[in-house]
Amino acid sequence: xxxxxxxxxxxxxxxxxxxxxxxxxxxxxxxxxxxxxxxxxxxxxxxxxxxxxxxxxxxxxxxxxxxxxxxxxxxxxxxxxxxxxxxxxxxxxxxxxxxxxxxxxxxxxxxxxxxxxxxxxxxxxxxxxxxxxxxxxxxxxxxxxxxxxxxxxxxxxxxxxxxxxxxxxxxxxxxxxxxxxxxxxxxxxxxxxxxxxxxxxxxxxxxxxxxxxxxxxxxxxxxxxxxxxxxxxxxxxxxxxxxxxxxxxxxxxxxxxxxxxxxxxxxxxxxxxxxxxxxxxxxxxxxxxxxxxxxxxxxxxxxxxxxxxxxxxxxxxxxxxxxxxxxxxxxxxxxxxxxxxxxxxxxxxxxx
Amino acid sequence: xxxxxxxxxxxxxxxxxxxxxxxxxxxxxxxxxxxxxxxxxxxxxxxxxxxxxxxxxxxxxxxxxxxxxxxxxxxxxxxxxxxxxxxxxxxxxxxxxxxxxxxxxxxxxxxxxxxxxxxxxxxxxxxxxxxxxxxxxxxxxxxxxxxxxxxxxxxxxxxxxxxxxxxxxxxxxxxxxxxxxxxxxxxxxxxxxxxxxxxxxxxxxxxxxxxxxxxxxxxxxxxxxxxxxxxxxxxxxxxxxxxxxxxxxxxxxxxxxxxxxxxxxxxxxxxxxxxxxxxxxxxxxxxxxxxxxxxxxxxxxxxxxxxxxxxxxxxxxxxxxxxxxxxxxxxxxxxxxxxxxxxxxxxxxxxx
DNA sequence: CTCATGAGTTGAATCGATTCAATTTCGATG
DNA sequence: CATCGAAATTGAATCGATTCAACTCATGAG
Numbered sequence: 001x002x003x004x005x006x007x008x009x010x011x012x013x014x015x016x017x018x019x020x021x022x023x024x025x026x027x028x029x030x031x032x033x034x035x036x037x038x039x040x041x042x043x044x045x046x047x048x049x050x051x052x053x054x055x056x057x058x059x060x061x062x063x064x065x066x067x068x069x070x071x072x073x074x075x076x077x078x079x080x081x082x083x084x085x086x087x088x089x090x091x092x093x094x095x096x097x098x099x100x101x102x103x104x105x106x107x108x109x110x111x112x113x114x115x116x117x118x119x120x121x122x123x124x125x126x127x128x129x130x131x132x133x134x135x136x137x138x139x140x141x142x143x144x145x146x147x148x149x150x151x152x153x154x155x156x157x158x159x160x161x162x163x164x165x166x167x168x169x170x171x172x173x174x175x176x177x178x179x180x181x182x183x184x185x186x187x188x189x190x191x192x193x194x195x196x197x198x199x200x201x202x203x204x205x206x207x208x209x210x211x212x213x214x215x216x217x218x219x220x221x222x223x224x225x226x227x228x229x230x231x232x233x234x235x236x237x238x239x240x241x242x243x244x245x246x247x248x249x250x251x252x253x254x255x256x257x258x259x260x261x262x263x264x265x266x267x268x269x270x271x272x273x274x275x276x277x278x279x280x281x282x283x284x285x286x287x288x289x290x291x292x293x294x295x296x297x298x299x300x301x302x303x304x305x306x307x308x309x310x311x312x313x314x315x316x317x318x319x320x321x322x323x324x325x326x327x328x329x330x331x332x333x334x335x336x337x338x339x340x341x342x343x344x345x346x347x348x349x350x351x352x
Numbered sequence: 353x354x355x356x357x358x359x360x361x362x363x364x365x366x367x368x369x370x371x372x373x374x375x376x377x378x379x380x381x382x383x384x385x386x387x388x389x390x391x392x393x394x395x396x397x398x399x400x401x402x403x404x405x406x407x408x409x410x411x412x413x414x415x416x417x418x419x420x421x422x423x424x425x426x427x428x429x430x431x432x433x434x435x436x437x438x439x440x441x442x443x444x445x446x447x448x449x450x451x452x453x454x455x456x457x458x459x460x461x462x463x464x465x466x467x468x469x470x471x472x473x474x475x476x477x478x479x480x481x482x483x484x485x486x487x488x489x490x491x492x493x494x495x496x497x498x499x500x501x502x503x504x505x506x507x508x509x510x511x512x513x514x515x516x517x518x519x520x521x522x523x524x525x526x527x528x529x530x531x532x533x534x535x536x537x538x539x540x541x542x543x544x545x546x547x548x549x550x551x552x553x554x555x556x557x558x559x560x561x562x563x564x565x566x567x568x569x570x571x572x573x574x575x576x577x578x579x580x581x582x583x584x585x586x587x588x589x590x591x592x593x594x595x596x597x598x599x600x601x602x603x604x605x606x607x608x609x610x611x612x613x614x615x616x617x618x619x620x621x622x623x624x625x626x627x628x629x630x631x632x633x634x635x636x637x638x639x640x641x642x643x644x645x646x647x648x649x650x651x652x653x654x655x656x657x658x659x660x661x662x663x664x665x666x667x668x669x670x671x672x673x674x675x676x677x678x679x680x681x682x683x684x685x686x687x688x689x690x691x692x693x694x695x696x697x698x699x700x701x702x703x704x
Numbered sequence: 705c706t707c708a709t710g711a712g713t714t715g716a717a718t719c720g721a722t723t724c725a726a727t728t729t730c731g732a733t734g
Numbered sequence: 735c736a737t738c739g740a741a742a743t744t745g746a747a748t749c750g751a752t753t754c755a756a757c758t759c760a761t762g763a764g
Contacts, residue, residue, distance in 0.1 A: 005496075008751060018714045023752055033712060050496040054473055055410045056750030059719050062407070064473060066455065075444030075454065078431075085431045092427030096459065101472060102427065103418065103455045107448065120453060121406055121416060121473045144357075144402040276656075298432075304628075360721060370744045375722055385742060408720030411749050 006049040008056075015043040026052050066101030067325050068122035070140065072113060072132035075106045082269055082297040084128060087150070090318035091126065100322065114139055124325035126150060131191070146328040148321050153210045162321055162335045166212055169310040169339035170219025170264075173292045176308070176341055177262045178227040180349045182290060185229070186253035186260035187220060187236040188246060188270045189213050197245045199252055200238045202231055216266050216294065235260075239270060246273040254281075261289060261350040268293035268300050268309055275303065275346060286348035296342060305345025312339050358401040360408075367395040378404050418453030419677050420474035422492065424465060424484035427458045434621055434649040436480060439502070442670035443478065452678065466491055476677035478502060483543070498680040500673050505562045514673055514687045518564055521662040521691035522571025522616075525644045528660070528693055529614045530579040532701045534642060537581070538605035538612035539572060539588040540598060540622045541565050549597045551604060552590045554583055568618050568646065587612075591622060598625040606633075613641060613702040620645035620652050620661055627655070627698060638700035648694060657697025664691050 012022035017040060024032045025040040032040075058064060069088060071077055078084050095102045105120045107113035117125070117139050125147035127136050133152050137159055140147045149161040177185070192200060192208035208214040221231045235256065237249035253260055265271035271293030275285050283289055285305060293300060296311025317337060324333070364374035369392060376384045377392045384392075410416060421443060423429055423436070430436050447454045457472045459465035469477070469491050477499035479488050485504050489511055492499045501513040529537070544552060544560035560566040573583045587608065589601035605612055617623035623645030627637050635641055637657055645652060648663025669689060676685070 007749095019751085020715070020753075021713055024713090027752075031712075036712085048496075050494065051470055052752090053750055054471060055407065055414070055416075056719095057752070058407045058473075059411050059721090059750075060752045062719075064407075065471065066473065075448045076441040079437045079441040079444065085437075089428040089431040092431065092456065096427045096464075099464070099467070101455060101457070101468070103453060104444065105453070112448075112451070115451070116453070118403060119406060119417065121410075121418065142402070144400075280656075304632075359719095371721085372723075372745070373743055376743090379722075383742075388742085404722090405720055408749095409722070411720075411751090412722045414749075 006044075006047045008049075008052060011040065011044045011047055011049050014047060015040045023052070027057075064101070064121050064123050065099070066103055066122050067095065067124050067126060067322065068103045068105045068117075068120045069126045069128065070105040070113075070117060070120075070136060071128035071130065072108065072136050073106055073128075073130075074108050075104055077106065078104055082299055083130075083267065083295050086295070086297045086312075086314050087128070087318065090314035091322060093315070094318045094322045098322070098326070100326065110135065117143060124148075124328075126321050126325060127152075129153060146325050148324040150317065150321060151212060153212055155211070157334060160324060160333050162317055162324070162337065163212075164312050164317075164337050164339050166215035167219040167222070169294065170216040170266075171223040172219075172339075172341050173294065173310050174220040174223035174264060175226075176343070177264070177290055177292060177347060178224060178229070180262075180290065180347060182262035182350050183227075183229060184258055184260045185220075185224065185234045185262050185264055187217065187234055187264045188249045188253075188266060188274065189217060189236055189238045190241050190266040190270070192217075192238050197238055197240055197248065200236050205236065213266060220264050234264075241267055241269055243273055246270050247277055250274060250277045262347070263289060263291045265291060265293045268295040268297045268307060271307055271309065271346070272299060272303065275305075275307070285346050287351065290347040290350070292347055294339075296339070300342075301344065308344045308347040309342055310339040311342045313337060358396075358399045360401075360404060363392065363396045363399055363401050366399060367392045375404070379409075416453070416473050416475050417451070418455055418474050419447070419476050419478060419674065420455045420457045420469075420472045421478045421480065422457040422465075422469060422472075422488060423480035423482065424460065424488050425458055425480075425482075426460050427456055429458065430456055434651055435482075435619070435647050438647070438649045438664075438666050439480070439670065442666035443674060445667070446670045446674045450674070450678070452674065462487065469495055476500075476680075478673050478677060479504075481505060498677050500676040502669065502673060503564060505564055507563065509686060512676060512685050514669055514676070514689065515564075516664050516669075516689050516691050518567035519571040519574070521646065522568040522618075523575040524571075524691075524693050525646065525662050526572040526575035526616060527578075528695070529616070529642055529644060529699060530576060530581070532614075532642065532699060534614040534702050535579075535581060536610055536612045537572075537576065537586045537614050537616055539569065539586055539616045540601045540605075540618060540626065541569060541588055541590045542593050542618040542622070544569075544590050548590055549592055549600065550590060552588050557588065565618060572616050586616075593619055593621055595625055598622050599629055602626060602629045614699070615641060615643045617643060617645045620647040620649045620659060623659055623661065623698070624651060624655065627657075627659070637698050639703065642699040642702070644699055646691075648691070652694075653696065660696045660699040661694055662691040663694045665689060 008022050009019050012019045025037050092102055103122050105116050107116050124145050125140050127149045129149050129152040149159050152161045190213045191210050192213045205217045237252050239245035239249050263274050271291050274291050278285055278289055293307050293309035296309050300307035300309050360374050361371050364371045377389050455474050457468050459468050476497050477492050479501045481501050481504040501511055504513045542565045543562050544565045557569045589604050591597035591601050615626050623643050626643050630637055630641055645659050645661035648661050652659035652661050
């Protein structure tokens, strides 16, 4: 019938009311007389009006009612990486509850990421700064929208960020194992520097560019030292959080004359890979080797034996992050959140 | 300096050019003289202009450059359910490549879903119709945007939909096991009707409201019958694709006097739960019992033994779905996609 | 009978960019 | 030197709703 699509103005005219009233029928129905409202609604239906156009509404309102989650990774990362998934599941729950939309923004190469961030229809961003965090922050800043950075490897106080207590958490993890009686440890690290995989020394860790990994290492060391174990005695292997590098790390750690009885894994991902590797070698967990992870991803509770780990309170992190974005995060706000020790089956006293 | 935020008009005025030119600087830079362009760009930067407002641009363009993926499930479903994840990972890859944004839309209760679909800023929808598909389609229709339904349990030809060949795939799965020599089967079904869990008879399957499950059952039967196995001899247990109901189903199947040597699972999820259950009972897979799944989720390749399954070509499905939405799906288009048998370690010849 | 009250309605201004026909500028050509 | 065409620029209309001050019209009080 109509030449183009039906506009609010068309409905208003057809129903014989002003555009203002027609608008109210949809966005503030209580203010218009029931009789009129029904008539307008009916007219709208008759005309096949699809409801107020969002863009029109947006233009005036200036709010999209959605937040974006961004990372310097391909989009699929959000569905593949366990940590990202756990976090997003939590974020989506908060969004669900508050009626906020969720848009995924990402790209591995800078060019595209730039464009994606520039053109995402959102009111603010949650930044997953696992890698390339500064780039991401920089790009997002230009957009002049509120944002909050998660897991940022940077202490710039002008960036609103939420992170977990890596130092304290790692210390708690190491203490747990030491208290069980372990004395020979091996550490499997997440990224410390760019493009490096392999055994690393103390000096390299101290000047690591990724503070998350560095803090976790420091935390492990600090706790172990109270048990008389010095850093020099704890071999460390840097992985890139994937299967090949973790297995290489395990080959390295277990080729030592006195292999470790406990593995300090800086992520649950690494820990889970470790358990599989040990199993395949005929080593049983936790009888032969104890393994502790970090993050508290749901997968850790679904394997046998369950993974002992330092759990991040994903729900709380998500809650705060979303709120911060929605309420226009105070830029100087830096929050630190505690992790909790979750003891499951992958840790026990050493054999003898 | 400016009272509010900087608009394009402000930049134009400050740079001493018309608004039209200023607009061109950003959206069609090639058309404006380099000299002028640089001057405007510089002015914009000086003023702290955040780039053309998306809403303003949108209003004119009428395109958001993003698609929504919707399901009648809580948002977290997209990150928790293996099938949804595999699919979304594939969809996101396509989106990434084509520079299309991705928005997640969902809600368990109808009220909210309605609102979410109405207010999602997208150019079209991909509908995950695992459950409550008709509701979803109905709601989406009102929005008058292109959409394509995946895994729709309905044969309405007026709905653009893409689905896999459940019948043929299931037949291939059953044939694979029968050719290995299996003769005693047990079937663990995904939902056939609403709110029912437990053993089901042939008649109930024939009048199942979910065609996906029904077709898979028919497919299994068809193949088995060519091996002389009649449907009456294949016990079927209807699950709701979660751990408790699957375990109840296994209790049922294996309490028979002659327990099955092969399990036909209608989803990889069920198959994986089955393998765990069997393991816990001291039954080894595939020596004691063979298990075949359906879907081809990545998890199936990461467990030991690997899961034999009928793999959906997620990448292809995603590709077609996204294209259909972006190119305004011809409503009468119904596509059927083949699944392929992926043989891994969970199936083998029966013991003797 | 008048006036205040308030619910309901109207119409025009507004949000911020894009677009396109019209106009100006400039260089090249006959 | 006049003229033509291409390139660059301008200005106004436009997208589709929301908002708010102003207005209408009953109703009830004084």
